[in-house]
Amino acid sequence: MQTVLVTGAAGFIGFHLSKKLCSEGLKVIGLDNVNDYYDVDLKNARIEILKGLPSFTFIKKDLVDESLSELFEEFNIDYVINLAAQAGVRHSLEHPDDYVHSNIAGFVRLIELSKKHKVKHFLYASSASVYGANKKIPFSTGDAVDHPISLYAATKRSNELIAHSYSALFDIPVTGLRFFSVYGPFGRPDMALFKFTKAILEGESMDVYNHGKMKRSFTYVDDVCESVFRLLDEVPEMQSEQEINSPVASFAPFQIFNVGNDEVIDLIEYIQLIEKRLGKKGKYNYLPMQLGDISESKPDLDELVKRIKYRPTTPIREGIEKFIDWYIDYYNIKPN
Template identity: 55%
Template sequence: MILVTGAAGFIGSHVSKLLLSKGQTVIGIDNLNDYYSVKLKKDRLKFLNSSNFKFEQIDRVDRDAIAKLFKKYKPSIVIDLAAQAGVRYSLENPYAYINSNIVGFINILEACRKHQVEHLIYASSSSVYGANKKMPFSVEDSVDHPVSLYAATKKANELMAHTYSHLYGLPTTGLRFFTVYGPWGRPDMALFRFTRAILEGKPIEVYNNGNMLRDFTYIDDIVEGIIRLIDKKPCPDPEWEEKAPHPGRSNAPYKVYNIGNNQPIKLLDFITAIENKLGLKADKKFMPMQDGDVPATYADVEDLIRDVGYKPNTPIEVGVGKFIDWYKSYYGDA
């Protein structure tokens, strides 16, 4: 039995759907908060309608509810995708990130420890690379300079997971997602906001004057990577050196992977792909860089290729096209 937290979220709903298609029994939890449209979250749950899917509205911050859930269902695998997302919102409401991303995560770790979960897979983020400039970003690199509280909480998750892997032998795998996009995406993300604004004839805000590079990664590629990693439980690395500890290795059953397209796209080219699909031109309002943001992301995914034989590779035109087709079918042609 597999527990998916954040099952009504963007990535969580897609992961749950693929697991169900493979005959797995899935327990999904979500707090259904109003950070963005609750209706969208509930509609995602509708496509998970299956006798093998059970949903409970639970917040990871509720320690007692999490303890009861694990006792009731006894999941063997946990895919923890619930979190307070968004770099910009962390500037407005920092406490939401501490509660959800730190308190919520320790509750999951404790429950996994007590119930001897076989493998915990959890969401990290490319934002942990922070002020790093060396490209592509590699798990071999230090991530000691986050530039947003969101990034700091994700690095904290990796450190917390390592501690539990070391102390209790809990196999943990962290996934540093790179700018995930696709159908059923979050309304606060660039593709969603740009599409809506262009269809409504409103200007779009283009930060850093358009001088941004993003390793946009299509949702199906992300989900395939997650599913392949379920059976790839990490083991202590025999090459780890305690006198020269390496950021990408550990003497515990702990691993972190980048999941990204490995092909960064200029933000303006991304916008062009949207315009081409819509047959409309965007009214661009160029803005300075926002606090907490980074100018470029670019994933080194060699570890992912080596360990599970997989590399995300959906072309941006294909992924954007699928999102816009979904957007129009969900909201109607504007």
């Protein structure tokens, strides 16, 4: 049985991906420091579900913990999927140290140990936010990503650069995953769908940035998990020396993919779908563009589809309904 280390396993994507990997016959070592960035009870609920899976082992630990090396020595880890990170563009405006600690120091610690223990494939979460001030739509992995507009985005771009340096120096196969607005059951409370659903149900005003003139590619979490699972064995190989004519072209065993849904929706339409499913109108608090945010995102998925023969296609309406069904059940909300 192959063993996968999933960091950030108590997080939203980490939880769903761990379940997916276990269901596919893999042994999963789930690592998380269970910090209080958002509701710890929600994280613990995810952990309890995972602990019920026979091929899952949970370890509470921080990436920069000195004893992390013991984990690599105890378990014969074949693959590493690094999802552990301090999330949130807006949080980075006020708490920059959290991002340097988790997203850079923690990342370096993990890839260094992966090098030492010769893992077969190191995959890591990047973000659509690395496209920053790029105005070209759809976003392609071949686009320049030299102008991040938030510290969060800068740390994710740093991860890509660090990963390439390790790949080039030590022949470590690495794959970057640029996620686009992932949503679904057990989602993060600081994400749009969760916040809007909660506000509408509770009759509270909800902040709508850029006066609702945002366009987003929302990606259902099951589509993300399927994509990452298929990429696990798509291990990049060292290439012969070649001219570097693209930000993601390299002689090293290094690759980056957009992982998203290329169905784009206006933010206002997105909110209206939530309202329709809940049967209740929300109260809008229109605000200007939030610092560090981008007005539009849409992925070019050609490279992903070519490689894994799969395209994330869960319709946004279906995904919203699944989330709201979970939310109502989880919080035991009674109908009016």
